[in-house]
Amino acid sequence: MKKTLLLLVGIVLFFGISFAQEDEDAFKIREIYDVALTEGQCYDWLEYLTQKVGPRLSGSTGAAAAVEFGKQTFDKMGFDSVWLQPCMVPHWERGKPSSARIVNSGVIGTQELKVIALGGSGNSGALGVSAEVIEVKTIDEAKALGPRARGKIIFFNRPMDPKQISTFAAYGGAVDQRVHGPREVGVLGAVGAIVRSMTTRIDDVPHSGVTVFREETPIPAVAISTNDANMLSELLKKESVKINLQTNCEWLEDKLSYNVIGEIKGSEFPDEIILVGGHLDSWDVNQGAHDDGAGVVQSLEVINVFNKMGIKPKRTLRCVWFMNEENGQAGAKKYAEWSNAIPEKHIAAIESDRGGFTPRGFTTEADEKVYKTKFKTAKDWEALLGPYGLTISPGGSGADVTRLKPQMGLLFGLKPDSQRYFDYHHARNDVFENVNRRELELGAAAMSALVYLIDKHGL
Amino acid sequence: MKKTLLLLVGIVLFFGISFAQEDEDAFKIREIYDVALTEGQCYDWLEYLTQKVGPRLSGSTGAAAAVEFGKQTFDKMGFDSVWLQPCMVPHWERGKPSSARIVNSGVIGTQELKVIALGGSGNSGALGVSAEVIEVKTIDEAKALGPRARGKIIFFNRPMDPKQISTFAAYGGAVDQRVHGPREVGVLGAVGAIVRSMTTRIDDVPHSGVTVFREETPIPAVAISTNDANMLSELLKKESVKINLQTNCEWLEDKLSYNVIGEIKGSEFPDEIILVGGHLDSWDVNQGAHDDGAGVVQSLEVINVFNKMGIKPKRTLRCVWFMNEENGQAGAKKYAEWSNAIPEKHIAAIESDRGGFTPRGFTTEADEKVYKTKFKTAKDWEALLGPYGLTISPGGSGADVTRLKPQMGLLFGLKPDSQRYFDYHHARNDVFENVNRRELELGAAAMSALVYLIDKHGL
Numbered sequence: 001m002k003k004t005l006l007l008l009v010g011i012v013l014f015f016g017i018s019f020a021q022e023d024e025d026a027f028k029i030r031e032i033y034d035v036a037l038t039e040g041q042c043y044d045w046l047e048y049l050t051q052k053v054g055p056r057l058s059g060s061t062g063a064a065a066a067v068e069f070g071k072q073t074f075d076k077m078g079f080d081s082v083w084l085q086p087c088m089v090p091h092w093e094r095g096k097p098s099s100a101r102i103v104n105s106g107v108i109g110t111q112e113l114k115v116i117a118l119g120g121s122g123n124s125g126a127l128g129v130s131a132e133v134i135e136v137k138t139i140d141e142a143k144a145l146g147p148r149a150r151g152k153i154i155f156f157n158r159p160m161d162p163k164q165i166s167t168f169a170a171y172g173g174a175v176d177q178r179v180h181g182p183r184e185v186g187v188l189g190a191v192g193a194i195v196r197s198m199t200t201r202i203d204d205v206p207h208s209g210v211t212v213f214r215e216e217t218p219i220p221a222v223a224i225s226t227n228d229a230n231m232l233s234e235l236l237k238k239e240s241v242k243i244n245l246q247t248n249c250e251w252l253e254d255k256l257s258y259n260v261i262g263e264i265k266g267s268e269f270p271d272e273i274i275l276v277g278g279h280l281d282s283w284d285v286n287q288g289a290h291d292d293g294a295g296v297v298q299s300l301e302v303i304n305v306f307n308k309m310g311i312k313p314k315r316t317l318r319c320v321w322f323m324n325e326e327n328g329q330a331g332a333k334k335y336a337e338w339s340n341a342i343p344e345k346h347i348a349a350i351e352s353d354r355g356g357f358t359p360r361g362f363t364t365e366a367d368e369k370v371y372k373t374k375f376k377t378a379k380d381w382e383a384l385l386g387p388y389g390l391t392i393s394p395g396g397s398g399a400d401v402t403r404l405k406p407q408m409g410l411l412f413g414l415k416p417d418s419q420r421y422f423d424y425h426h427a428r429n430d431v432f433e434n435v436n437r438r439e440l441e442l443g444a445a446a447m448s449a450l451v452y453l454i455d456k457h458g459l
Numbered sequence: 460m461k462k463t464l465l466l467l468v469g470i471v472l473f474f475g476i477s478f479a480q481e482d483e484d485a486f487k488i489r490e491i492y493d494v495a496l497t498e499g500q501c502y503d504w505l506e507y508l509t510q511k512v513g514p515r516l517s518g519s520t521g522a523a524a525a526v527e528f529g530k531q532t533f534d535k536m537g538f539d540s541v542w543l544q545p546c547m548v549p550h551w552e553r554g555k556p557s558s559a560r561i562v563n564s565g566v567i568g569t570q571e572l573k574v575i576a577l578g579g580s581g582n583s584g585a586l587g588v589s590a591e592v593i594e595v596k597t598i599d600e601a602k603a604l605g606p607r608a609r610g611k612i613i614f615f616n617r618p619m620d621p622k623q624i625s626t627f628a629a630y631g632g633a634v635d636q637r638v639h640g641p642r643e644v645g646v647l648g649a650v651g652a653i654v655r656s657m658t659t660r661i662d663d664v665p666h667s668g669v670t671v672f673r674e675e676t677p678i679p680a681v682a683i684s685t686n687d688a689n690m691l692s693e694l695l696k697k698e699s700v701k702i703n704l705q706t707n708c709e710w711l712e713d714k715l716s717y718n719v720i721g722e723i724k725g726s727e728f729p730d731e732i733i734l735v736g737g738h739l740d741s742w743d744v745n746q747g748a749h750d751d752g753a754g755v756v757q758s759l760e761v762i763n764v765f766n767k768m769g770i771k772p773k774r775t776l777r778c779v780w781f782m783n784e785e786n787g788q789a790g791a792k793k794y795a796e797w798s799n800a801i802p803e804k805h806i807a808a809i810e811s812d813r814g815g816f817t818p819r820g821f822t823t824e825a826d827e828k829v830y831k832t833k834f835k836t837a838k839d840w841e842a843l844l845g846p847y848g849l850t851i852s853p854g855g856s857g858a859d860v861t862r863l864k865p866q867m868g869l870l871f872g873l874k875p876d877s878q879r880y881f882d883y884h885h886a887r888n889d890v891f892e893n894v895n896r897r898e899l900e901l902g903a904a905a906m907s908a909l910v911y912l913i914d915k916h917g918l
Contacts, residue, residue, distance in 0.1 A: 034622045162897070163493045165847060200897060358817075358876050360848070388624055389819070417817050417876060419897045438621070438659060438878045 025384050025456070028309075029449045033388065035308045036445035042297040042304075043437045045073065046356075049297065050287035050432040057119075057284040058324040059091030059255040066280050070260035070296075070321050077303050079262035079319075087334035088254045089324040092120055094284055095248030098222050100194065103130060104242035105235060113232070113243075114225035116206040116285060116427075118178060118195065119327045121249045122218030128246030129153070129191040129220060135236050139176055142185050150189035153243055155236075156181045157196045157229055160422065167418040168354065171198055171425075175209070182211045182221035192245040193221040196229040199422045203227060207427045208283050210327045220247040257323045259331045262303065266315040266455075273316045274454050275349035276302045276447055279325030279332075279400055286430040290421065293432075294356030294440055296321045298414070301444035302451050313455045315347065322400040325353070329399055336403030343407065348454045350412040350447055351398025355424075356440040357416035361385070362450060363395025365402070366410045374410040374459055381453050390446055410459055412450065414443055484843050484915070487768075488908045492847065494767045495904035501756040501763075502896045504532065505815075508756065509746035509891040516578075516743040517783040518550030518714040525739050529719035529755075529780050536762050538721035538778075546793035547713045548783040551579055553743055554707030557681050559653065562589060563701035564694060572691070572702075573684035575665040575744060575886075577637060577654065578786045580708045581677030587705030588612070588650040588679060594695050598635055601644050609648035612702055614695075615640045616655045616688055619881065626877040627813065630657055630884075634668075641670045641680035651704040652680040655688040658881045662686060667742050667885045669786045679706040716782045718790040721762065725774040725914075732775045733913050734808035735761045735906055738784030738791075738859055745889040749880065752891075753815030753899055755780045757873070760903035761910050772914045774806065781859040784812070788858055795862030802866065807913045809871040809906055810857025814883075815899040816875035820844070821909060822854025824861070825869045833869040833918055840912050849905055869918055871909065873902055 053069050056062035067084065074082040098117040131151055136142045137158040142149065156177035164170035175198055182193035197207040206225045211218075222245065224232070235241055260280065266272060278295020282288020299319050306313065323331035339346065350362070366374055378392045385392070396402070397411035404411060416439070424430040512528050515521035526543065533541040557576040590610055595601045596617040601608065615636035623629035634657055641652035656666040665684045670677075681704065683691065694700055719739065725731060737754020741747020758778050765772065782790035798805065809821070825833055837851045844851070855861070856870035863870060875898070883889040 033624070037621045162496045165492070165901075167897075358878050419817050419901065420895050423895070436879050436882070438626075442624075442878065 022384070025453065028452060029384055031309060032305055032448045032452060033445045035305050036301065036441050036448060039308055040301055040304070040441045040444060042301040042440055042444050045297040045300065046289065046293050046435060046440065047432055049293050050289045054287055055284045056280065056282050056288060058089035058257060058281045058327060059252065060284060063257055063281055063323065067258050067260060067323070070280060073300065074260060074262040077262060077300065078307055079303070080265045082262045084258035085261055085334060085338070086256060086258055087323060087330045089257045089330045090328045091252040091255045092327065093250045093252060095250055098247040100222060100224065101244045102241055103244045105239065113228045114204050114206050115194065115222040116208045117247050117249050118182065118211040118221045118223055119208055119283065120211045120213060120218060121221040121247050123249050124192070124220040124245055124247045128244045130242060130244040131191050133232070133236065133241045133243050135233060139181055139184050142181060145188060149185050152190050153192040153194060153245055154181070154185040154190045155194045155232065157233055159196060160198060160200050162200045167200060167422050170200060171422060174198060178209055178223065179212055182219055183213050183216065186213070186216055186219040190219060192219055194245070195221065195223050197223045197226050198425065199226060201226060201423050202230065205427045205429060207425055208285055209426045220245050222247065259323050259335055260321040262319045264313055264317045266317070267312055268314040270316050271345055272458070273318055273344055273346045274451055275318045275320055275346055275401065276451060277320035277322055277400060278352045279323070280321040281324050281326050283326055283426050285428050287432055289430050289432045289435050290355035290424050291426065291430055292325065292353045294435060294443065295352035298352045298356070298440065298444040298447055302448045305448040311452070315455050317451065317455065325399055332400040332403060339404065340406050346404045346407045346409045347459050348409050348412065349397065349401035349404050350414065350450060351401045352414040352443060352447060353398045353400070354414065354416050354418065355421040356435045356443055357420060358439045359390060359414060359416050359443045359446040361391035361393060361415050362412040363393055363397065363415050364410055364412055365395065365397050367405050367408055370408050377459055378410060384453065385449060388446065388449070414447060416443060481843070484912065487911060488843055490768060491764055491907045491911060492904045494764050495760060495900050495907060498767055499760055499763070499900045499903060501760040501899055501903050504756040504759065505748065505752050505894060505899065506891055508752050509748045513746055514743045515739065515741050515747060517548040517716060517740045517786060518711065519743060522716055522740055522782065526717045526719060526782070529739060532759065533719060533721040536721060536759065537766055538762070539724045541721045543717035544720055544793060544797070545715060545717055546782060546789045548716045548789045549787045550711040550714045551786065552709045552711060554709055557706040559681060559683065560703045561700055562703050564698060572687045573663050573665050574653065574681040575667045576706050576708050577641065577670040577680045577682055578667055578742065579670045579672060579677060580680040580706050582708050583651070583679040583704055583706045587703045589701060589703040590650050592653070592691070592695065592700045592702050594692060598640055598643050601640060604647065608644050611649050612651040612653060612704055613640070613644040613649045614653045614691065616692055618655060619657060619659050621659045626659060626881050629659060630881060633657060637668055637682065638671055641678060642672050642675065645672070645675055645678040649678060651678055653704070654680065654682050656682045656685055657884065658685060660685060660882050661689065664886045664888060667744055677710070679704050681706065718782050718794055719780040721778045723772055723776045725776070726771055727773040729775050730804055731917070732777055732803055732805045733910055734777045734779055734805055734860065735910060736779035736781055736859060737811045738782070739780040740783050740785050742785055742885050744887050746891055748889050748891045748894050749814035749883050750885065750889055751784065751812045753894060753902065754811035757811045757815070757899065757903040757906055761907045764903070764907040770911070774914050776910065776914065784858055791859040791862060798863065799865050804868070805863045805866045806868045806918050807871065808856065808860035808863050808868060809873065809909060810860045811873040811902060811906060812857045812859070813873065813875050813877065814880040815894045815902055816879060817898045818849060818873060818875050818902045818905040820850035820852060820874050821871045822852055822856065822874050823869055823871055824854065824856050826864050826867055829867050836918055837869060843912065844908060847905065847908070873906060875902055
């Protein structure tokens with residue numbers, strides 16, 4: 001009887017405490033959202049980064065200014081330490097805008113097509129290259145051209161699949177053309193490459209992005225607007241088309257740049273690191289507002305929210321603004337190399353690099369040996385995050401944090417609504433005005449809530 | 460033994476069929492999304508409605524043109540019948556833009572404030588009314604002014620709560636000031652009312668919307684931009700402020716207008732009606748792109764998707780573009796009065812009137828006698844709708860369909876992401892350019908999928 005009573009008391013205490021725990025977490029998360037939505041600074045930081053600093057491609061003066069802005073801003077945030085981590089970044093310059101003109105069509109005349117050089121493109125020389133255009137839908141189709149590709153301009157024209165609900169899935173299904181297409185046809189002797197812009201929109205805005213060459217000399221490679229891609233494709237059904245493609249890009253010597261890092265030492269478990277971050281560099285043709293201005297200011301907002309609430313983290317909290325995600329990931333490589341070598345223990349790393357849109361949750365990945373257990377722990381937090389529209393699901397984390405996998409932590413990617421991201425991605429319209437304040441702040445709040453739970457309960 | 464075998468066979472058949480059923484539904488829903496995302500017409504209809512027809516406040520020539528556009532478009536959709544349902548609508552006109560000037564402040568001079576007349580506002584006369592301003596936060600506070608309100612301009616300045624995750628909840632917590640505030644202070648003898656715009660943004664764009672008077676003569680009533688509301692509030696802390704408020708609004712005689720209705724007779728259960736709809740009227744200061752151009756074109760897209768897929772509904776499918784939701788709901792009242800009197804049996808009615816943003820699911824309501832059972836049926840469809848990011852939850856349906864409750868059906872409101880809606884609501888920036896094609900199409904697909912399930916399985 002006495003035992004039964006003790007057991008009962010035990011059960012009541014256990015559930016009582018566990019309910020109280022959940023209540024306290026729920027209460028704190030509500031407070032996190034209140035602070036982010038009423039005392040957030042991320043929108044103002046984004047305004048500065050996009051409007052004052054502006055474009056910040058690796059190696060550019062804009063990138064250097066961005067690092068300086070980062071350092072100065074971090075210095076005001078009450079970190080225990082702030083430092084710049086050096087890394088050598090590739091230095092490619094677009095030069096004057098590229099052009100592509102149809103030079104042999106009676107239908108179109110010498111109409112100028114809406115194109116933008118791909119990051120990494122070669123230089124055509126002042127007169128450009130003039131050649132017949134061959135349209136393909138896949139890299140395999142391009143490879144199958146064999147010697148027929150020689151002296152030609154290859155036009156990669158497989159659209160992102162609009163039927164995919166996640167636009168990232170559609171991007172993943174098409175972007176190989178942009179990343180690897182130009183090199184593959186360059187190897188075959190093609191003199192240029194034109195790639196359909198990576199967007200589901202049908203409009204006049206071309207979208208840049210990285211294209212990768214190895215030891216070969218890069219050929220001129222441009223993205224073409226979807227409207228002009230459709231027009232060119234129609235024209236090719238009727239007649240042979242010759243295009244003059246002119247690019248002014250230059251590969252310069254690698255340059256010294258930096259990751260910006262701030263750290264608050266954990267009061268109880270200083271060896272357990274929780275990282276929040278995004279990438280500081282952007283393409284040169286826009287303000288990098290969604291990609292990835294949003295991510296860097298959201299990750300710093302986590303610190304601001306903790307400061308405002310007076311939360312002293314039990315675990316070490318590190319905010320990292322990575323350099324050179326767009327065309328080389330030199331910053332991410334340097335950080336992981338250094339941290340994995342020590343070795344440090346990142347129990348979690350959260351990246352925001354999918355735009356400042358309404359957050360829908362987090363994707364997660366880890367070394368397969370630990371994934372199941374750690375995912376389960378995080379998944380259980382859905383009960384607390386669900387009221388804010390957030391889910392925890394499997395998926396990629398982010399290009400800047402995925403190399404920390406050997407440390408056996410759980411890696412997260414903030415997952416915002418994806419519908420509008422590729423309207424702006426790597427294009428001239430990725431500007432401050434296209435970021436909504438509330439959406440941005442809600443993303444920062446979601447990250448703060450997750451960090452709060454990881455810091456409190458471990459992972 | 461034989462019995463056991465039979466039972467087993469029975470179980471296998473039962474689950475087999477039931478799985479096959481689910482598979483078929485999943486397959487059809489996938490097809491619905493494919494069609495909506497690749498052969499949808501809603502974006503083009505919206506372009507015409509917003510750019511060619513334009514503003515369409517009840518009683519205006521724009522509203523008449525919208526009805527004509529509706530009728531012509533419906534006539535091409537292969538409905539069994541299309542008709543216009545007459546209703547008398549209120550006819551209020553804004554006239555020349557209103558103005559509000561601070562006339563006594565040395566600090567501000569005679570600065571013009573950014574204001575817009577509220578729908579239903581009275582006319583100040585050419586010279587306007589000049590009076591001292593009293594700021595209040597609630598209608599109760601305004602009422603408590605009693606005789607002190609006489610001869611004054613009352614300034615309602617309680618913001619929408621930015622801490623609410625759903626902006627509709629924030630709107631619901633503040634909009635009483637706009638709807639009822641001016642009348643309440645008019646009764647006390649106030650000569651004018653200024654209401655803080657219903658938005659969480661802090662900017663220079665004033666937001667209109669309905670304000671309700673009864674038998675009293677309407678006083679001049681305007682909305683003020685949030686920037687100017689904050690400025691005015693700060694100024695009032697320092698000194699007494701006198702404002703000249705000038706409005707040019709006119710109440711004219713009620714006018715004949717119409718709901719636009721199209722119907723496909725059900726092949727098996729013609730008496731069971733499924734309604735999809737939105738409202739055709741908009742405010743006069745914008746193109747009514749999100750409110751509610753999006754809703755009307757999405758509801759017609761359901762018909763387009765069914766046509767493209769060759770689905771002949773078993774139940775009667777009715778698309779209704781309601782007139783006069785914004786300032787009177789004459790169309791909704793007429794429709795419900797007529798349908799409830801027959802009486803018809805709407806087993807479901809789905810309204811889209813919360814903007815053309817990424818859909819998150821549907822809210823549901825019904826007469827309490829049937830709600831629990833019907834909600835359960837719909838909730839079970841989450842298994843099929845979940846992969847598209849959709850949930851079924853309790854909540855309001857829509858102003859145009861809620862009066863059908865006596866028919867004991869389940870009433871749905873499409874629930875899109877709410878973060879940006881009140882950036883545009885009733886303001887000059889609710890234009891076509893601010894609607895994203897994919898978001899709009901996904902909403903139409905969500906409605907089509909729900910209608911498919913209701914039509915197939917009943918409710």
